[in-house]
Amino acid sequence: MHNKQKQWDEDEARWSGLMQCAQKGDRVAYNTLLTELSSAIEAYIRANFGHIPTLEDCVQECLLAIHAARHTYDQNRLFRPWLFVIVRHKTIDVLRRIRPDEKHASAELPEHVLGSTDMAHLERMIDGKILLAKLKPEQQQAIALTKYAGMTTLEAAKVVGINESALKARLRRSLKTLAQQWQNDWKDDEHKP
């Protein structure tokens, strides 16, 4: 626990220092920072969403957002809360916006899972389901089918046995709940080592 706290403090101080250098225009420091953060962001998203096919999109969108928002980091405040607010917003944004295409899904998921409509298979794909586990089963199903298995909303609607607009509404509600849930939970993750 003590080591974890020490590591947490060291990361916090290093990232804060690198960002302050980046704000002054230090490219080497910025490259180091983004490289370290990209791994941290990937781990964070994976821990919350598992092997999401849009993981790489999420990480890259987060990096772009960090770049665009770098002037808003205040050195008198902790770095992690600043970082993870951006990560949280961007990830939910990507989940809302991007439908995983065939290429994405095929690259990440085994073939038997792609064709599967079995919820047990889909749930196993969400191996890091910290957040998803807090959703209602029908909401989990909507997200699993569209965001993990790469189905269109029409295909997912047929699998679930509801019409497409009902599925879209369910998906919207699920993502909204996820965003709220994440907002409630993130402090515990980021403030404590």
Add this chain to the structure above:
Amino acid sequence: MNTNRENLISELSNDLSPVKPLNLKLVTLIWYLSAFGFAIAMMLLVAPFRENIFTQLATSKQFLFESVLGLVAIGFLVYRAIDLSRPSSQATPKALILPLGLLFLWLGMYLYGYIEPALEPSMAGKRPHCSMETVLIALPSMFIGMFIIRKQWPVLPTTSALLIGLAAGAIPQLLMQFGCMYETSHILLYHVLPGLSVGAIAAVLSNKLIQKV
């Protein structure tokens, strides 16, 4: 790490230019003072303040208290509006408790005026278009505030806009108690209501004027 990501990081690093972080307290203070300065100047262009305003502030503790409370509430509203425009752990509903609490406490003082008015109700100093003046004077400050918010990375754009709009509207709303007639119903209807409506205008315009991140 995949090649795409490495390339992106290289591009972003090469594209890096120095940036200056916003000094929250300084920006808040500048907006606050300039918004008050602008509102006072505009009101004086239309008509002078009541002649005995300083005597009234000195003799009525309730009037002085509600005026100071208004000044403080506006300060907290602006500070929080700009603070919320940057990603931080402050971006939660809890952050609104203090500024909105102070605002409603201040406005509650005017409601209390129905029981015990701070000043003897009077038509003295009445301005013919005080409600319109309140809104028009508030708009430039509101837009400047929204511009400041837009330049940051607002996580809660509508909330930030609402707060800056409430602050912008509250400034002429407060000054009208010095420059227009003092009577509880008139204050609530022609000063407070138009002032609050600026908050609603800002919240509605936030979708168009402040990019959602």
